[in-house]
Amino acid sequence: MSVLVLVEHESGVPRDASLSTVTAATKLGEVHALIAGSGAEAKQAADATAKIAGVAKVLLADNAGYAHMLAENVAPLVAGLAGGYDAVLFSATSVGKNVAPRVAAMLDVMQISDVLSIESADTFTRPIYAGNAIATVKSSDAKKVLTVRGTAFAKAAATGGSASVESVSGAGDAGLSSFVGAETSKSERPELTSAKVVVSGGRALGSSEDFHRVIDPLADKLGAAVGASRAAVDAGYAPNDYQVGQTGKIVAPELYVAIGISGAIQHLAGMKDSKTIVAINKDEDAPIFQVADLGLVGDLFQVVPELTAKL
């Protein structure tokens, strides 16, 4: 069995989520990685991907039309290559979630989203109802199209492999869409979905200023990524890419610190697989305490600065 993985990359480096997807793919068969991109960065990413343990071959599609991973351009490329594979895997990232269903529909395949485990070549588990239930599903499609939850699979080693890099070509710009611009949060902190420690703030922070004044120093002390509940993002205390939850990012760090977060099921869906959960909340009946390993009832504006100082 052979498997095609769309490997996402940034600044010439394969993304962590893609390393996890490679691990998932190795459970199904021989792994070929597709790098779609433009110019020197794509070439660099292809060379780096060739070193990932478990990757047997790298396909490099270098075209200006793939620079921004527009689904209209990338999906026909992937669908065109899919003929030679039994399965096509994507990461459940904003890129994967955007492109994969477009590829699946082009192939007339019913995609399986957010795969948590691979039971066999045609049977997978995935979360439904905000992770309140886990479904085991069997696909009758000849070809499988999956998106893979990064936190459910270990990252493949970034070195140790020595795959060949082969150029492939696609149609490039489909002429349906164009990239206008991006506002990306620049941060020196680790990436949220792969950080070892995550410090998240909720609505109780009360304002954007207080969110940063209270949360950031603790995150700095712990070398943590910063997350937020939906309530905090909706209120404008934190940007959208901080959101942890059912429809935001899924995280499973070694340590998750929830500050002023009550623990709505949609939030728990995004973090309950964390190894150790610490909750700080002034409401002792907050649902977050039902999943927290370590809880502290108190006023976050006193407790968190004290914690930051003493760590």
Added chain:
Amino acid sequence: MKILVPVKRVIDYNVKPRVKMDGTGVDLTNVKMSMNPFDEIAVEEAIRLREKGAASEIVVVSVGPQKAQDTLRTALAMGADRAILILSEQEVEPLGVAKLLKAVMDEEQPGIVLLGKQAIDDDSNQTGQMLAALSGRPQGTFASKVEVKGDKVEVTREVDGGLETVSLTLPAIVTTDLRLNEPRYASLPNIMKAKTKPMATKSPADYGVDIAPRLTILKVEEPAKRQAGVKLGSVDELVAKIKDLGVVA
């Protein structure tokens, strides 16, 4: 320009889903059902585009059981003009729904199809993208801002790194994210008025679409439960416990 808004009837956002004892699914008997929250945002956005003069007619469509007409009535009460119910008592997978919506698109010729990025029951996040593929049109997924500019629509998308803006040639498919807008409540007069708005009932066979499922659900289980841990008495205790974890330098 016409806007087509597909909506889904799902378990209410505030209800905690319970897995059936026999492991066949989630128990929905006597559970409150509502419009999928992301679809509600899509209906609201369509109404706002009409209020701005960018759209003339809003057609809502749902694939689901007879009771999905309640969901369509809700959309009509919010301000949609007419509704189409594609009746199916069996669950239709996203690929099947996308094929049905493609057939509706062919008939209605909308300028924009606006729908939720995912339904909160199966959490698939596929239908909009699949519809875009089947219709050969561009897609603006996870939208937090939608602006019609001539024969194009500019969509600001919520992506992993922040926000990204793309320009799509109409007709286009747009899927909504949480922060696109806050949906209005239907007023009582509008709820009354919605009862007289037109609603057509169709079947998948009317569109010649095969909705046979491709996936079999072998079982549905509760996830492993976390045990509540300990509540600590002081910050000092918490500091000691965190240091014990060994994740902090």
